[in-house]
Amino acid sequence: MDMYQQKSRQKLYLAFLGLAIVVFSIWYTSYMAERLAVVEMNNTRFFALAQEDINEVNESDPEAEEYCDFTLHFEILQSNTTIPVIxxxxxxxxxxxSNWGSEERDTNKVFLQKELEKLIASGEVPIESFGTKIYFGESKILQQLRYFPVVQFLLIGGFIVFGYISLNSSRKSEQNRVWVGMAKETAHQLGTPISAIVAWIEHLKLLRPEDDETMEIVGELRNDVQRLELIADRFSKIGSAPKLSPVNIYQELALCKNYMEKRASRxxxxxxPDPELYYISVSINPPLxxxxxxNLLRNALDAMDGRGQISAEVYxxxxxxxIDITDTGKGIPPGNHKRVFQPGFTTKKRGWGLGLSLTKRIVEEYHGGKIFVKRSDExxxxxFTISLPKVAS
Known part of the structure; x- marks a missing residue:
């Protein structure tokens, strides 16, 4: 299992754990709401029975209140301070x-009539007693408890999204600092030996200037040192705002092709495309x-094991x-089309997995373009396709 598979599995476990916590929390809140609804239903029954007893006695004997003890009944009626009643x-x-939010509402017949119509429309079944109908609504606490799971889900979801964005941004910023530090340190470390090699080359020129074979070797050494200087210059540009200039993209592709072709198998x-026949201007930093x-050509050569074809197309x-760079190599499984650009991902035994990651960074952060696997199968x-903004005319 590679690093990215392990990281994906860890994210999956955390997602399942978070989902389980959310589901349990919502279930428990809903369970408590149902329990509270049962308690309120029982309370409404006591209220209805007390009211029914009073109505029954008054119906049979209008003067019953003078000699009947309704203390318990009135206590039951007065104890209801949360459940709305009509x-x-x-x-x-x-x-x-009663209990509709304020004393003003409790005495406002127009308001109460509208609430009654809502209760009837919702299918609320009244308790009938001697020509009266008693309707009960849900208490504020029960209503809030019913909506709480939705609010809870939104809050938890928002917290997770905010946390993910913050952590991702922090991690990306840290990666950028590591990239820049590593690149500049590499350029610095290369600078000293390159300067020393240049001095030794000049010394060799002076030793045997008349020897053509020696001069040819010195010339090749100088070419390789220039290449090292170019690499050091590329590393030094990482983290700095590169200077972009308009160039013929066909000409730049031809230069890269000529360099790699000399080092590839026959x-x-x-x-x-022939740079003499085509011209499209693009703003780029040529060394980067x-x-x-x-990088793309070198990966293509590695994938073909010394035999095949590499082509470029510009549109x-x-x-x-x-810019499409196509090879006839081993291909990339569909599941790895995005992973190939992640730092550390490699299929080579001795690879570091930094080439395509650095390539993506150069294209997207320094040139404002995109790079992606257009098509590939094992x-x-x-x-690979590179898209770059056109030069404004």
Whole structure:
């Protein structure tokens, strides 16, 4: 199991754990709401029975209140301070209401009549007693408890999203600092030995200037040192705002192709557009852009094992210029099309997995473009596409 599979599995476990916590919390809140609803239902029954007893006695004997003890009944009626109640007559008009949020509402017949209509429309079954109908609503606490799972879910979801964005941003910032520090330190470390090699080359020139073979070797050494200087210069540009200049993209591709073709097997053929026949201007930093193309070509050569074909195609739309680099190598499984750009991902035994990650950073952060695997299947080669903004005319 590689690092990214392990990281994905850890994220999956955390997601399941978070989901389980949310589901349990919502279930428990809903359970408590149902329990409270049962308690309120029992309370409404006591209220209805007390009211029914009073109505029954008054119906049979209007003067019963003078000698009957209704203390318990009134205590039951007065103990209800949370459950909204409406008592309506047989004509459907409100006689009395309580616990609707304020004393003003409890005495406002127009308001109570509207609430009564809502209760009837919701299917609330009244308790009938001697020509009156008693309707009960849900208490504020029960209503809030019913909506709380939704609020809770939104709050937890918002917290998770905010936390993920914050952590991701922090991690990305830290990665950027590591990249920049590593690149500049590499450039610094290369600088000293390169300067020493240049001095030794000049010394060799002076030792045997008349020897053609020696001069040829010195010339090749100088070419390689220039290449090292270019690499050091590329590393030093990481983390700094690169200077972009308009160039013919076909010409730049041809330069990269010529350099890599000399170092590739003779059984590998390169098919690139002729820079003398085509012209499209793109703003790039040539040293960094060449690094991108060389990385893609080097990966293509590694994937073909010394035999195959590498081709380039350039096309455009009104806003972008697109460069397709295609090889006939081993290809990339569909599941790895995005993972190939992650730092540390590699299929090579001795690879570091930094080439394509650095390539993506150069294209997207320094040139404002995009790079992605356009198409690839295992054993059928791969096509990488680079999109770059067109030069404003």
């Amino acid at each position: 008592i309506a007559n047989d004509r459907g008009l409100v006689d009395w209401g 059984k590998v053929s390169f098919h690139f 852009f060449d690094w991108v193309i060389e 455009e739309d009104p806003d972008f210029v697109y 054993g059928k080669g791969a096509t």
